[in-house]
Amino acid sequence: MESSPYQTKQRLIALICISTFVFFILFARLFTLQIISGQSLQAKAVDQWTRDLPIIPKRGDILDTNGNVLASSETAYTVYVRAKSVTDAEFVAKNLSSLLQLDYEGVYDKVSNKGVSEVTLKRQVDAEVVDKIRNFNFNGVYVASEPSRVYTYGNFLSQVLGYVSVDNVGQSGIEAYYDKYLKGIKGQILTQSDLVGVELKDKETLFQPGIDGLDVVLTIDSVIQSVVENVMQLIMRMHNPKSAKAIVMDVETGEILAMGITPGLDLNNLPRDDMQTLLDYGRNTLLTDIYEPGSTFKIVTAAADLQEYKNGNSKAFSDKHVFGSSNYRIIDGSKISCWTSHNNGRHSNQTLSDALNNSCNPIFTDIALSLGKSTFYKYLDLFGLGKTTGIDFSGEQSGILVPQTSVTNGDLARIGFGQSIAVTPLQLISAVCCAVNGGLLMQPYLVKEIKSKDTLAARFTPTVRNRAISAEVSAQLALMLEGVVSGGSGKHAYIEGYRVGGKTGTAQKFENGKIAEGKYVSSFVGFFPANKPKYAAIVIVDEPVGQHYGSAVAAPYAKIIFEQIINYKNIKPYV
Amino acid sequence: MDLKTNRQKSEKVGVDWLLLSAVAALVIIGLVFVYSASMYSAQKDFGNKYYFLTKQLVGALVGVVALAAMIFIPLDKAKKFALPMYIISLILLALVFVPGIGIENYGAKRWIGTGGFSVQPSEIAKFAFVLLAAKYMSDNSDKMKKFRGLLTVALMGVAICILVILEPNMSITMCVALVMLAMLFIGGVKIKHLALCILPLVVLVPVLIAIEPYRLARLMAYLDPWASPKGEGYQLIQSFYALGSGGWFGVGLFNSRQKFDFLPFAESDFIFAVIGEEIGFIGSVLVLGLFILLIYCGIKIAKKAVSRFECYLAAGISCVIAIQTLLNIAVVTGTIPPTGLPLPFISSGGSSLVVFMASVGILLNIDRNSRKQNRLAV
Numbered sequence: 001m002e003s004s005p006y007q008t009k010q011r012l013i014a015l016i017c018i019s020t021f022v023f024f025i026l027f028a029r030l031f032t033l034q035i036i037s038g039q040s041l042q043a044k045a046v047d048q049w050t051r052d053l054p055i056i057p058k059r060g061d062i063l064d065t066n067g068n069v070l071a072s073s074e075t076a077y078t079v080y081v082r083a084k085s086v087t088d089a090e091f092v093a094k095n096l097s098s099l100l101q102l103d104y105e106g107v108y109d110k111v112s113n114k115g116v117s118e119v120t121l122k123r124q125v126d127a128e129v130v131d132k133i134r135n136f137n138f139n140g141v142y143v144a145s146e147p148s149r150v151y152t153y154g155n156f157l158s159q160v161l162g163y164v165s166v167d168n169v170g171q172s173g174i175e176a177y178y179d180k181y182l183k184g185i186k187g188q189i190l191t192q193s194d195l196v197g198v199e200l201k202d203k204e205t206l207f208q209p210g211i212d213g214l215d216v217v218l219t220i221d222s223v224i225q226s227v228v229e230n231v232m233q234l235i236m237r238m239h240n241p242k243s244a245k246a247i248v249m250d251v252e253t254g255e256i257l258a259m260g261i262t263p264g265l266d267l268n269n270l271p272r273d274d275m276q277t278l279l280d281y282g283r284n285t286l287l288t289d290i291y292e293p294g295s296t297f298k299i300v301t302a303a304a305d306l307q308e309y310k311n312g313n314s315k316a317f318s319d320k321h322v323f324g325s326s327n328y329r330i331i332d333g334s335k336i337s338c339w340t341s342h343n344n345g346r347h348s349n350q351t352l353s354d355a356l357n358n359s360c361n362p363i364f365t366d367i368a369l370s371l372g373k374s375t376f377y378k379y380l381d382l383f384g385l386g387k388t389t390g391i392d393f394s395g396e397q398s399g400i401l402v403p404q405t406s407v408t409n410g411d412l413a414r415i416g417f418g419q420s421i422a423v424t425p426l427q428l429i430s431a432v433c434c435a436v437n438g439g440l441l442m443q444p445y446l447v448k449e450i451k452s453k454d455t456l457a458a459r460f461t462p463t464v465r466n467r468a469i470s471a472e473v474s475a476q477l478a479l480m481l482e483g484v485v486s487g488g489s490g491k492h493a494y495i496e497g498y499r500v501g502g503k504t505g506t507a508q509k510f511e512n513g514k515i516a517e518g519k520y521v522s523s524f525v526g527f528f529p530a531n532k533p534k535y536a537a538i539v540i541v542d543e544p545v546g547q548h549y550g551s552a553v554a555a556p557y558a559k560i561i562f563e564q565i566i567n568y569k570n571i572k573p574y575v
Numbered sequence: 576m577d578l579k580t581n582r583q584k585s586e587k588v589g590v591d592w593l594l595l596s597a598v599a600a601l602v603i604i605g606l607v608f609v610y611s612a613s614m615y616s617a618q619k620d621f622g623n624k625y626y627f628l629t630k631q632l633v634g635a636l637v638g639v640v641a642l643a644a645m646i647f648i649p650l651d652k653a654k655k656f657a658l659p660m661y662i663i664s665l666i667l668l669a670l671v672f673v674p675g676i677g678i679e680n681y682g683a684k685r686w687i688g689t690g691g692f693s694v695q696p697s698e699i700a701k702f703a704f705v706l707l708a709a710k711y712m713s714d715n716s717d718k719m720k721k722f723r724g725l726l727t728v729a730l731m732g733v734a735i736c737i738l739v740i741l742e743p744n745m746s747i748t749m750c751v752a753l754v755m756l757a758m759l760f761i762g763g764v765k766i767k768h769l770a771l772c773i774l775p776l777v778v779l780v781p782v783l784i785a786i787e788p789y790r791l792a793r794l795m796a797y798l799d800p801w802a803s804p805k806g807e808g809y810q811l812i813q814s815f816y817a818l819g820s821g822g823w824f825g826v827g828l829f830n831s832r833q834k835f836d837f838l839p840f841a842e843s844d845f846i847f848a849v850i851g852e853e854i855g856f857i858g859s860v861l862v863l864g865l866f867i868l869l870i871y872c873g874i875k876i877a878k879k880a881v882s883r884f885e886c887y888l889a890a891g892i893s894c895v896i897a898i899q900t901l902l903n904i905a906v907v908t909g910t911i912p913p914t915g916l917p918l919p920f921i922s923s924g925g926s927s928l929v930v931f932m933a934s935v936g937i938l939l940n941i942d943r944n945s946r947k948q949n950r951l952a953v
Contacts, residue, residue, distance in 0.1 A: 009878055011761050012890055016874050019897045023867055026901065027860060029908040033818040034856040041819020048816075049832045194615065195836035 051193045057184030058147055059168055060213030062161060062175075064222040065257075065448065071161055071175070071267075073147040073168075077125040079133060083114045085140030085198055092138050096121065099129055111140070117197055124148070151267035157225055158264040159284040160218075160393075160446065166272070172282055174216060174446065177394050181450050181457070184213030214457055217449035219255035224248050227564040228260035231539075231557050236262055239544035239553055246540065247286055247425055248561065251433045251533040253462035254442030256391075259286055288395045290422040291540070294507030295359045295489075295550070296525045297418025297428070302352055303435045303477050304379035305367045307469040315370045319476065322349050323363045331365065331413045338362055339506075353480045357488025359504065361417040368416030369409060376412060377404045382468035383431040384441050385423060390465070391444045399423040418505060425523075429538040432525050436478040436501065436533045439469040475531075482530035492555035493526050495563060497573030501533070502526025502558065504550035509543070519543050524554035528562055529574060537561050588950070590646070591942045594872035597865045598642075598920065598935050602635050604850075604862060605921035605928070611829045612849040613842035613923060627842050627923050634925030638932030645936025646943065654884055657703075657710040661731065664703035667696035668738040685742050694926040697747040700735045701754060702934055705891030707731055708755070712762035713884035722771075725764045729755060729772055743787060746906075746914030750899055752776060757894040761877075761887060790912075797912035810845070811909050813838040817848035818859075818908065825855030842923040844915045847907045862921075863904065870897045873938050879945040889941045892934045 033041065062071035079100060086092055093108035100107070100122045110119045123146075130143050149164050162173020170179030187210030192203035228246050235244035248258040263281055271277045283289070308316035317323070327342035328335050338347060338361045347360045355363035368376050380386060386401035400422040402411050414420035423431075426444060434441040443463040450458040469477075481501035484490040490502045502525055509519040522544055527536040539554040539561070547553055565571070606628065613627035620626075671677040671684045678686040678693055686693040708728050718724030732755030739748045759769055784790045792807045800808030800815070817833035820826055831852045834841045841849050851859045873893030880886035896919050903918040905911040917924050919931045 007763055008761065008883075008886060011763070012874050012878050015757065015761065015890070015894065015897075016871060019870055019901065020867060022901050022905075023863060026863070026904045026908060026910060029905075029910050030818065030851065030856055030859055033815055033908060034821050034851060034859070035823060037815075038819045038822045041815050042822070045816035045820050045833065045837075048837060049835075192832070193835075200835065 048195075049192055050190045051197055051199070053144070053189045053191070055187035055189060055208075055210045056146055056168070057186060057210035058212040059149065059164070059184065060182040060215045062182075063215055063217045064220050064225070065218060065255075066221065066223075067217070068222045069152055070157060070218070070220075070222070071149060071151050074150050075127070075145045076123065076148045077127065077130045078120060078123045078144045078146055079125055079130070080118055080120045080142055080144065081111050082118050082140045082142065082197065083111055083116065084196055086111045087139045092141060095136060096133070096138075096141065099132055100125065149267075154268045155264050155266040156229060157220060157259065158267050159261050159282060159286075160220065160259050161267060163265075163267050163270055163282065173284065173393070174218070177392060178216045178447065178450070182213045182216060185211040187211075212452070214450050214452050216447055217451065218446055219250070219257065219448045220259070220446065221257045223568050224561075224565060225258040225260065227561055227568075228258040229262070231560050232260045232262035234560075235539075235541055235544075235553070235557055239541060239546065241544040241553075242542045243285070244539070244541050244557075245286055245425065246537060246557075246561065247429050248535060248537045248565070249429050249433055249444060251437045251527055251536045252442075254430070254433070254444045255448065255462070256444055256446050257535070259284065259446075261285055284393065284395070285425075287389075287391060287393060287424050287426040288397055290397055290399050290424050291521050291542075292421065292507040292510070293418040293423050293428050294505035294521070294523070295361075295418055296432070296503045296505035296523055296538075297421065297423075298356060298359065298364050298416075299432055299435050299477070299481065299503050299525070300379065300383050300385070301364045301367050301376075301416045302356060302480065303383070303469050303473065304371060304376060305352065306473045306476060307379070308371060308375060310470065310473055313371070313375070315372065315375070317352065317367060317370070319352050319480075322351060323355060323366060325349060326362065329362045329365050329413065331369070332409050334410055336361065336365055336410075336413055353483055356480055356484050356503065359489045364416035365413035366416075368412050373404055373407050373412050376415070377407075379468065380415075382441065382466060383434055384427060384465060385421070385431065389424075389426055389430050389444050390463075391426060392446055392460075396426070397424050399427055418507065425538050425540050429525060429536055432503075432527070432538070433533075433536050434468050436474055436481065436527055436530075436536075438471040439467050439474040441465040441468050478527075478530045478533060481527075485526065489551050490524065490526065490555050492551055493524060493559040493562070495528075495559060495566070498528055498562070498566060498571070499530035499574050500526055500528040500559070500562060501530040502555070504555055506548060506550045520548040522548050522550040522553040524550050524558045526555070526558045526562070529571075531574075535562065535565055588943050588946050590939055591872055591876065594869060594876075594935070594938065594942070597869045597872065598932070601862075601865050601869070601920040602638070602928070602932070604865075605846075606631055606635060607828070608846055608850055608853075608921060609842050609923045611831065611853060612834045612846055614829075615835050616841070619836075630925055631923055631928065634928040635932075637925070638929045641929050641933035642936035642939075645933050646939045648940065650885060650888075650937075650940060650944065653706070654710050657707045661703045661707040664696060664700040665734060665738065667694075668700055668735065671696060671738075671742060685744050685747075695747075695924075697735075697739050697742075697744060697751075698927050698930045700739070701747070701751055701895050702892070702930060704732055704735055704751065705754065705758065705895060706888065708758045708762070709884050709887035709891055712758070712887050713882065716763065716883060719762045719764050722768055724762075725759055725768050725772065728759055728762065731755075732758075740783070744915075745783065745790065746902065746916040749914065750895075750902060750916065753898045753902075754891065754894050757898065758887070758891050761890045761894075793914075794912045797909065800909065810839050811913055814845055814848040814907050815909065817845075817852040821852040821855040821859070823855050823857060825851070825853045825858055828853050840915070843917055844903070844922060845907055846922050847904055847918055850921075851907075863900075866896070866900045866919075869893075870900075876938050876942045876945070880941050881944045881948045885941045885944060889938055892938055895934065896931065 059073040061069050089112040092111050097104040097107040160173055162175035164175050165171050170176035187208045190206040192200045232244040245261040265281045305316050309318050325348040328337040347358050388396045388398045411420045443465050448460050478501055482499055485493050485500045485502050489504050493502050505523040507521045509516045523540045525538040527533040537558050539558045541553045544553045609631045610628040614624040617626035618624040670687050676687050677684045685695050735751050736748050796807035800811040804812050831849045870893050877886045877889035880889055899919050903916050906913050917927050
């Protein structure tokens with residue numbers, strides 16, 4: 001070198017140093033990315049490497065108490081394509097269009113449109129067709145199975161069973177309340193894919209099976225349920241009301257044996273777009289809607305009186321006590337009358353039994369007022385009024401009860417015969433069962449078991465909420481109510497050779513705070529056998545056309561229900 | 576006895592085996608990873624998973640021939656061709672803009688050629704500049720302390736830069752500009768003159784960014800790639816995913832998942848991300864170690880060179896390799912804003928491989944000359 005070789009060498013060494021230094025900066029950078037942030041980066045990367053296909057578990061069945069399937073899931077198939085993976089669009093389109101009975105042009109468009117990742121060709125395809133498609137082994141054509149919900153009887157128990165969304169999520173009724181047991185646990189298939197989702201054939205596929213949903217066994221007995229449904233249809237034809245509904249309950253346990261509301265919905269053919277119809281006819285109005293019970297409520301008043309008399313309360317009336325015969329009472333300046341005139345000796349010299357038979361309002365105002373609001377309210381509470389029953393169902397109402405602190409004598413007197421109070425039909429039948437089953441208020445329930453195909457997961461047993469009256473008083477009351485059916489206003493429910501007890505009710509409807517002329521809720525609540533009550537039924541007819549007394553519009557139909565139960569259970573007549 | 580030994584020595588001057596091994600290792604690693612990174616996309620796009628490997632293999636074979644040829648060309652003759660070569664490369668760069676000859680790709684005209692064969696003139700221009708700068712600086716070493724000398728060399732570089740910017744190709748421009756600075760530094764210019772030279776570059780960067788808005792987006796993506804994971808930040812994030820998945824030892828050779836279309840340019844500009852994914856941090860550092868070794872050997876050859884020209888030429892070649900390697904790794908690791916620049920010897924691309932291997936041949940040639948002189952001196 002001619003000149004300054006020293007400087008050149010120094011600068012060369014400097015270059016080596018600079019580049020090595022930069023290399024070390026890059027090493028540090030690599031260390032940060034690969035070692036320090038490596039795992040978190042990889043975790044994000046894994047997300048984009050895999051496509052997961054859910055495996056939808058089979059939704060559990062809903063069975064009746066005898067094991068009859070009421071709701072079940074069938075497998076339907078959906079055929080879809082990923083156009084990007086289709087190799088011979090014409091061939092695929094030709095065969096698929098004939099197998100699926102679809103228009104060739106439409107199918108060809110879908111299998112050749114590489115702009116979209118996935119297109120559904122057809123849903124609800126039969127297994128047979130699916131097998132043929134699978135035999136072709138087309139690239140880019142996939143079949144997914146999806147369960148679809150099938151209700152064995154369509155419009156049957158519809159408000160209780162409820163329904164599911166198109167994605168099989170419970171929306172109402174048992175389907176919603178027990179959704180978490182019915183739905184099962186999703187599984188998934190993880191496949192490795194490239195950027196646009198093309199499956200990588202040689203990479204492993206992770207298969208995680210799902211767990212099928214559990215079956216739910218109802219307390220409902222399909223036989224009794226179908227009796228109730230038929231009888232409700234009959235009421236609709238005979239009396240043309242807005243609706244007819246009934247509950248049949250096991251008096252001792254609180255099990256719901258039937259719940260029928262007409263009109264209902266065909267669960268296999270739901271008007272999914274019509275929210276109003278779904279709400280109007282899909283709602284279980286037996287526990288979501290309230291009504292003024294009228295005379296059926298006198299059972300509670302009678303029970304309170306008998307128990308208080310037993311307890312030695314001097315304000316209570318003995319069962320031998322003879323009440324005043326006037327057909328009205330003046331309470332705080334307002335007149336409360338009996339439903340009929342007391343001329344010609346009618347409703348004279350009545351005992352409590354007679355008053356129940358005659359459904360004579362003044363007597364029950366006497367009892368309510370005499371017991372006083374604190375004692376009377378204590379019984380309302382013991383009979384579960386003013387609070388929900390706790391049934392395993394969503395949307396239950398607690399009814400309307402004037403608060404004890406603000407209740408007037410007028411209110412108290414009216415509550416005595418079932419006015420100025422609103423209850424759900426379920427509350428009332430629960431209270432009546434309590435009055436005649438030995439005095440225990442039971443919690444009504446609809447589901448008795450949750451199980452898989454071979455193992456029991458849970459069993460629900462009767463739950464006592466509280467004791468309201470003594471067994472002795474209860475037995476006494478049951479006999480009095482037997483009298484109402486054998487010789488009183490409930491005689492249309494009488495069955496020769498069987499001990500049926502019960503009480504009718506007819507209440508005027510209120511609209512906008514005023515009595516609605518000609519609009520009634522007619523009802524009957526009854527039970528049998530009176531000496532050891534087992535079956536209770538409440539029948540409610542909303543706005544019957546023509547006749548409106550509970551004795552004529554409701555009691556005869558309760559009788560049919562009881563007769564059918566007697567036939568079905570082969571219950572021997574009383575000798 | 577002595578004579579015989581001398582004769583033997585004259586027949587066997589020997590080569591820098593360390594340098595040759597490093598280059599051989601890099602080229603082989605390149606072949607392996609070009610295949611690994613491209614096998615999926617090659618199968619999908621060309622129906623042949625060896626598509627890119629075959630092209631790279633042809634490049635490597637031509638490269639071996641070029642390397643061998645360059646070892647034996649007389650460098651003093653080559654020196655005379657410096658100016659014509661430089662002018663030819665300027666013409667080639669200009670040809671990029673001629674329709675029918677220039678090939679447009681991803682919105683930039685960077686290639687010339689027809690059919691299956693294409694070259695990036697900028698690959699040649701880098702070395703043409705180094706050759707001419709080495710000639711000028713060695714012939715005018717006295718002028719290099721003055722600003723005029725500096726300006727002459729700078730103009731040689733700037734002429735190339737301007738043509739490359741117009742393609743547009745920001746990364747090669749940066750590369751040429753840095754090589755130019757390195758050459759000036761080796762050429763012995765005063766540091767304050769060099770600083771004066773850097774100043775306009777600093778001013779130029781914002782101007783260049785203002786001209787092409789996509790550069791600003793790239794810059795923002797570099798600052799925060801996660802802000803636009805599907806847009807500008809996508810490429811960088813995919814590179815991070817690949818490197819991050821590698822960890823210490825990698826996911827195993829050929830096991831990259833990012834190469835399944837997730838990582839764009841996996842076989843070319845971002846091949847180092849696939850290397851990082853498949854052989855991990857340890858493997859990446861070893862590969863970079865080969866580059867350091869290569870650069871070290873190159874600079875050592877420059878130090879021992881028999882003439883100022885050969886010294887500058889060897890240093891210049893080493894700088895091209897060093898600068899392009901560092902820029903590529905810096906981009907792949909998100910250390911500088913993303914630009915498209917192949918990794919020497921490794922990224923897919925036949926013309927680039929041939930030119931780099933040829934340049935290594937020149938390094939070995941210079942080494943041989945110094946060995947011959949050593950032998951004579953003994």
